[in-house]
Amino acid sequence: MKKLHPQYGFNTLAVHAGTAPDPTTGARCFPIYQTSSYVFDDADHAASLFNLQAPGFIYSRLSNPTVAALEEKLATLEGGRGGTVTSSGHAAETLALFPLMAPGMEVIVANKLYGGTINLMGKSYRKFGWSAVFVDADNPEDFHRAVTEKTRAIFVENLANPGGVVIDLEAIAKVANEAGVPLVVDNTMATPYLSQPFEWGADIVVHSTTKFLSGQGNALGGVVIDSGKFAWLGNSKYPSLSEPSPEYNGLTFAETFGDLAYTMYSHAISLRDLGCSQSPMNAWITLNGIETLPLRIERHCSNALAVAQFLEKHPNVEWVSHAGLRSSPYYELGKKYLPAGTGSVFTFGVKGGYESGIKMLEMVELFSHVANLGDTHSLILHPASTTHRQLSEEQLIEAGAGAEVIRLSVGIECLEDLIADLDQALNSLYRSSN
Amino acid sequence: MPSSTFIDHSSYRDSHIREILNNVNSIAMVGASATWNRPSNFVMKYLLQKGYKVIPVNPNTKEKEICGEKVFGDLASISGTVDMVDMFRPEHEAHELVEDAIKIGAKVFWMQLEIFNNNAAQLAEKAGLQVVMNRCPKIEYARLFGELGWGGINTGVISNSRRRLK
Incomplete structure (x- = not known):
């Protein structure tokens, strides 16, 4: 892993x-600055801030x-x-693309994604005049074939929803590099503890911080992180960054801010205009969550792999898709990209299809039936009837969210309790289907 | 001169940059622009706000003052002390500017972002000047003294002491 x-x-x-400790009070826990606005020193200071000449808060x-x-x-x-x-x-997904896209432009998107992202990019982005071109997540050559003059970005999930899928990041980064467009990677399911996409050539990383980063399902949030490596200066594909900005008196972001340009733009234009900022309270909860991320992820991963191994042997389970299992087609990619663990979210198929899938949710006691993942609590979901239900049957299968599919997000409880709960649920399912 | 006097210019220790920014008072900025939305003007205004004396050097401008400070045509014409020369000029001009910086007794020669000139750097270091290349003093000041993180930037600074309020 990169230093x-x-x-x-x-x-x-x-x-x-x-x-760092708060300079004013010495408070060791980072303070919650629950304020909408900030007092200027004087008119000149205010002008400096509005002109982006000095760092500071407005x-x-x-x-x-x-935040x-x-x-x-x-x-x-x-x-x-x-x-x-x-x-x-x-919001992070849209914010990541905002400096890159314009009406008529295209983003190439892997087809194995959170269902909400498929809707956002496939349907809602059309209202901005942005086109999402969906390609086979497992086939880097497919990404290459989709590149046109209008391509402005490539978007993938690293460890993809609804689970068990590992993307060949290095190969896709090569396609993006050859096409001269940034690769945007959603690293939510892996977290930077398991995988750092910049190491493999990604240019921008996004997260739902709601998941493993905050870690306890208590604070919504997202983040866009820029590697600072993409050459915006003089690049006519990205006029937002490479051409004078009329709203900041002709300042050119790439020239004035160098490798800070994308992050400066994201605050000074994207957040300013789209307004999808995070509350200080949520940021504080997430800050505290991240302090224990390494410990939690280790337990999440070891629990999840053991649960997957248990399910693989259960007679009422058709298949298990977890990249840590030798049976997984993603086992080798998992070893390459996620050597410390392949996450705690994965899918399995119950015998008996849609009906069994729904029944399974009712039988479990420790697992919570919720539309979230990356919680200390173990979570269970039937994607076809919930997160992915707006998709067509074909899209469901492409997205790995067919009728029999159950998604687990394994928490940090006692492993034997989790296995016992799934065992009783699967066994009662079998009895009820007889 | 032993080679140990030449520092590694690919990655500076924070302490090296912090020491320079703490020790210099007067900065001659070669290539300071009178146009308010140019990067050099941003840097000059910021450094003035932080209490440095910044002396603009620009032979091409018609303005007599930039950010309220008297403009000089070259380094040699500056009357007062110059601790540091900050260069907002193409890298091929670095060698000549280093010669001028040595003549006026500057202690630091600083080249802005994307500007590298190893020959000029060695000339300056042989004369006892400290050299920084491919960095911006505004960004470094903000990074090391607690302001750059306000913009969501990775400063690389880890500290558990209470920062003195300036």
Whole structure:
């Protein structure tokens, strides 16, 4: 794994990055700056801030100290140059593409994604005049074939929803590089503890911080992290960054801010205008969550793999899709890209199809039936009837969310309790289907 | 000169940059623009706000002052002390500017983002100057003294001491 800091390792940075003691009070826990606005020193200071001549705070829609601390922590953990935190993971996806896209332009999108993202990109983006071109997530050659003059970005999930799918990031990054467009990677399911997409050539990383990063299902949020490596300056494909910006008196972001340009733009234009900023309270919850990310992810991963191994042997289970199992077609990719663990979200097929799938949800006691993942609690979901239900039958199968599919997000409870719960649910299912 | 006097310019220690920014007072900015939305003007205004004396050097401008400071045509014409020369000029001009910087007794020669000139750097270092290349003093000041993180930027600074309020 890439060295994130000249001196300190990942676990140290998870605790310390971005959250130095408060200079005013010495508070050790980072303060919640629950304020909408900030007093200017004088008219000249205010002008400097509005002209982007000096760092500082104007209004919390653009930036906020607690939110900024979260941005720095996440940018550090991904090995990026800067971060922009948003109100949700969905907002992060749109914010990531906002500096890149324009009406008539295309984004190439892997077809194995969270169902909500398929809807957002496939349907709602049409209202902006943005076209999403869906390609086979398992086939880098398919990405290559989809590149046109109008392509402005490639978007994939690293460890893809609804589970068990590992993307060949290095190969797709090569396609993006050859096409001269940034690769945007959703790293929500892996987290930077398991995978750092910049190491494989990604240019921008997004997360739903709602999931493993905050970790307890208590704070919505998202983030966009820029590697600082993409050459925007003089690149006519990306006029938002490479041409004078009329709203900032002809300032050119790529020239004035160099490798900070994308992050500066994301605050000064994207957040300012789209308004999808995160609340300081949610940022604070997420900051605290990240401090324990390494410990939680280790337990999530070991529990999930053991549960997957148990399910694989259960007579009422048709198949299990977990990249840590030797039976998985993604086993080798998992070893390459996620050597420390392949996450805790995966799918399996119950015998008996749709009806069995629904019944399974009613039989479990420890698993919560919710539309979330990456919680300390173990979660269970039937994608075809919930998160992916707006999709067509063909899309469901492409997305790995067919009628018999159950998705688990395995929590950090006692492993034997989780296995016992799934065992009794599967066994009663069998009896009831007889 | 032993080679140990030449520092590694591919990655500076934070302490090296912090020491420079703490020790210099007067900065001659070669290539300072009178146009307010140019990067050099941003940097000059910011450094003035942080209490540095910034002396604009620009032989081409018609303006007599930039950010309220008197403009000089070259380094040699500056009357007062110059601790640091900050260069907003193409890298091929670095060698000549280093010669001028040595003549006026500057202690630091700083080249802006994307500007590298190893020959000029060695000339300056042989004369005892400290050299920084491919960095911006505005970004470095903000990074090391607690402001850059406000913009969501990865500063690389990890600290558990209470920062002194300036």
